[in-house]
Amino acid sequence: MISFDFEYYRPDTLKEAVDIFLKLDKEGKSPVYYGGGTELISMARVGSQSFGAVVDIKNIPECKVLGFNADTLCLGSAITLSDITEANYFPLLSKTAGRIADHTMQGKITFGGNLASTIIYRETVLPLLLTNARLTVAGKNGLAEVEIGQVFKERLRLQKGEFLVKATIDKKFLIAPYFHVKKTKNEKIDYPLITAEGLKLDGYVRIAFSGLASYPFREANIENMLNDSSLEFSQRADKIVQALSGVITSDLYGSAEYRKYVLKNTIVNILETLKDQ
Amino acid sequence: MPKTGIGVTVIRKEACNKVTGDAKYTNDFISVGILTAKMVTSTCAHAAIKKIDIAQASSLPGVRAIITGDNCSVIYGPLLEDRPPLAHKKVRYYGEPIALVVADNEFIASQAVFLIKVEYEPLPVVNSPSEAIRQGAVILHENLGSYKTVVEDVYPKPGTNICDQKQIRKGDIQKGFFESDIIEEARFILPQSDHIAMETRTAQAKINADGTVFIRSASQAPHGIKKEISKVFGLEEGKVIVEVPFVGGGFGGKASIQLELLAYMASKAVGGREIKIINSRENDIVTSPCRMGLEAIIKLGASKDGKLKAIQMTYLVDTGAYSDTGPRLARAIAVDCTGPYNIDNVWCDVLCVYTNHPYVTAFRGFGHASYTFCIERMIDKLARRLQMDPAEFRKINSLLPNHTTPTQVKVTESNFGNLVACIDKLKTLINWEEGDRLEIGNDKIKAKGMACLWKTSNSPPDEVSGVFLTFNEDGSINLNCGCVEYGPAMKTTAAQILSEKLKMDINRIYVNMDVNTKYSPKHWKTVASMTTFMLGRAVLRAAEDVIRQLKSLAAVVLRCPPENLEVEDEKIYVKSDPAIFLNFKDLVHGYKYNNGNSVEGQILGRGSFIMSDINVLDKETGKGKAGPYWTVGAQAVEIEFDKKEYTYRFIKAATVMDAGNLLNPSMAESLVKGGMCMGLGLGSRECFNYGPEGEVLDTSLRSYKVMHFGETPQYLVEFVETPQLDSPYEARGIAEHGIIGIPAALGNALSVAVQAELDELPLVPETIWRIKTGGVL
Amino acid sequence: MYSLKGKNIVQLNVNKEIHDVVIRPSDVLLNTLRDQLGLTGAKPGCENGDCGACTVLIDGWPVKSCLMLTVEALGKKITTVEGLKNVPIQKAFIEKFAFQCGYCTSGFLLVCHALATIHPYPPDIVIDEWLQSNICRCTSYEEIGNAVRAILSGEI
């Protein structure tokens, strides 16, 4: 039960969406874009978020794309995590999506909603960070395509009225050797204690994390340490743990010290697994 | 599937209703015009309430009433009256109800709740039971000395946080330790956790103009609600009617009375209109009572040849902010404090202490899963020190007939069963001989641990159960009893017992699934695995009552002495010539002769049972009898542990229980497995995490984790059947027991695997890592 | 562009019947089904997407109705437990003792039914994934596993 009223809009085009959003905003209705609604509904119920209107983007064809366009894979923001796993075009992304929430919820949570979520994990961003994905954003000036790093800094940073339309990924990444490790406190279905995932491309290992800090990230200096062949695996792991120790969080799911322990193991395991690939 | 009697697998009576959506639970009764009551709850664990600003909320259209602690002088408790239904001047736990909004619907009620502003002045918190008894600890209840005790055997200590103390003094503890060659000592910490019945607690109330109060509730204790509501609010008992439909799981959590009081107050505040109050999951976790926490220090001594000699224990029961059922949990722990072992010298103190945590009530196993973890860990530690096989060690120390329990009750085969047989069977089941720790490569270890269990009812000495039987004109029977159907199929068991006794088809026996105190005879509470025993005895008496009446009427019609007659298959026949018989249907509503003359009327059966032979325990020594019998068993858990990751998975979980006599084998197995699954949850993940200010951090199922599909082991369940002579068809209660030894068996298995002493719960990988490594990288 | 403001009468297709219901945009499907259509088979257990007691099928796929706005379900086929008419999973749940209190049962039945319809031959891992969406506090889950395997194998 949500204890406040809001208006519901389901535009059919990108322009309609932006227009109505800005109009509602002007009217002081604090609109929000609405994907799967799972986070918006649960936060509204407990009173930690309120809004006067929702703009549901699930009827906009551009947000529903899922497939290839020349050399890129296009993933609409309104496709669900289940759509991603069932199609399975990008195994790393499928793995990621298949470990967010539970199977039933995956049929409702949208790709865009997860990327834009308030909850700090936003795990689907990891494959995008690893593949230098490009994001298409709709706003009052129409569509803009941007490199992920430009709009995703800890979280998705969009201007008022903007929303995510789709992500595109270069095909070459889809077949690269990859790893996906999601460690939780104890339960399979849980927020990550650490999610570490990565790709090996031209002999170089890329890595990105969620759960470790209060935001998901990929960092060049960490990757350099990871690939520093002058060091043993465990030395590299130690270096990374040390480098990250300032951002590693303590919370209900695990203490920072334990996260460091798990991180170290995880890194060594990943390096062991990838060494022959 | 055979249709009649006991010892056969019977499908539960309400099965069809539960797979079609027809089974109605409290909230499924949605009447037009019903108002919604919603609680404002505390965001501090301990604070003075400076101000509750209800102005804005009151002016919201559709808000019909707002009640705060200032409008209500009631103070309540089933054993010790210490809890205001709405906090008054002070809050003592995070989530405590502070105000109650009554509004036209949930939409408005929720808005009003958000508009009520409470100002607090934080007080220092008591965040663990050991803090509670420390010198100079903050006192939660300054007026403890003036609180009224409801029962004779709670012993609060004014000026402290101790609301009750139970003790056991048996033998000579000093002599016992003197005779011990080896002594182990350890400390245990088990935080509180929650029932998480899938249906949250909820109640509805209405007061008619003539003063009749109608309550509908998701409760395990309809008759208890009737009694308490009438007592607390000074109403005539006959004017309080309580109805309980199907209940979506209880596990003890619905045996206490909380929302019913609030529902009555809410209805009263709006002139008696019908209202409903529904716990959100968040409220159900923190606001309504949870499972007790426990801290323990135990010292256990044995001789070189492995005989237990002496045990000294201090248990601190974390009862939270109010006593509720806490003192009874303390007593239950005292009664069975040694585990099912023969120890001549026992010294046990159980303190039931207040903390700024949510208050507690019964939980499946009634304290036993908690202390059993401590005892069974001790047993394993000692066995290993003695270099004895832990299974053998348990066997040679098992209680046997003519031994005495900690409260000095003489053990008999009937009242105790056969633990040694359970252990033997368990060893085979779990392949104990294979060894309890095997390195299986890849940093993985396969390990097993075991634990024994026992439990008696700890029920009040004068509790009753009753049954009414009426007949339909076609000869089928309606069985009316006061126990609640919340899962363990007790209504089906009652029908089975009746069908066995009357030798008739169980499908011709109809049982009321709901309970209404106006029509259903009182049944104490549907708790303590006592339903088969108490209700079963009442059913047998009711059956005897109708048999007697049927025979006497048939004797007149057939012109023969009643003792020549026998009952079977809805017929009364002459033993010497079964061809001479009368059908039930021709007798049960009176017998009509050919000329129309009729005799007798309806056959109405009644059966009543009261507990006997149970007494209040001696204050100094604990001597006394707390229940009619024990159920004993042995359990084991096998896990695969990853040395590098500190993670593990369950491979097998096994239970061998002495069931006395199995009434419904598949159901029994299923109940035991359900308990085991919950036990694995308690052992591996379930607990409250408290913040530094005493706030509970896991208030939703997102962070409070229970077992899920696919995480469970292979379950192995078998039974031993040692008849319990005074029970209906010699059956023992088994509904709770599957949970009791599982956390301990898991703790033992993991301690073996990890080669560390894991003496706290739950055993999440981080905890294991911290204990093993000291938490350093 | 479709829009909805304030209270409105809309039509829902539930269990193959069209029903008029009065909704506001902020109403979640679980409440509409229960409060307006009396379809109380869908149960609230957490209203937070964690327990699955509220699961219904939307166009044949399981959805937790506590986290779906009613307005999102317009034009879609909604199936609640009341719409399951003697399907094998119901019989299997009874015969395999797959419930005790019955509160979680509707949700589990619908997940199992959808699974058997969408993936008639699922590997174990898929069964696990689908059924991990729901919580049962009474049974050990083994019974529920036995029930779903009994219908998948054609035993029931």
Ligand SMILES: Cc1cc2nc3c(=O)[nH]c(=O)nc-3n(C[C@H](O)[C@H](O)[C@H](O)COP(=O)(O)OP(=O)(O)OC[C@H]3O[C@@H](n4cnc5c(N)ncnc54)[C@H](O)[C@@H]3O)c2cc1C
């Ligand atoms: C049981 C459960 C477990 C979970 N576990 C995890 C987990 O392990 N890891 C994890 O990462 N997440 C997890 N989540 C969180 C989940 O990822 C979020 O609830 C989900 O991502 C929100 O997706 P949605 O489509 O429902 O978004 P919505 O609720 O619709 O929206 C979420 C936010 O994103 C905005 N938004 C939506 N779409 C767009 C768009 N196209 N462009 C711009 N902004 C947009 C909305 O305005 C809103 O602020 C879990 C959730 C549940 C219910």
Ligand code: FES
């Ligand atoms: S009520 Fe919807 S998932 Fe729990």
Ligand code: FES
């Ligand atoms: S049967 Fe009670 S929760 Fe599943």
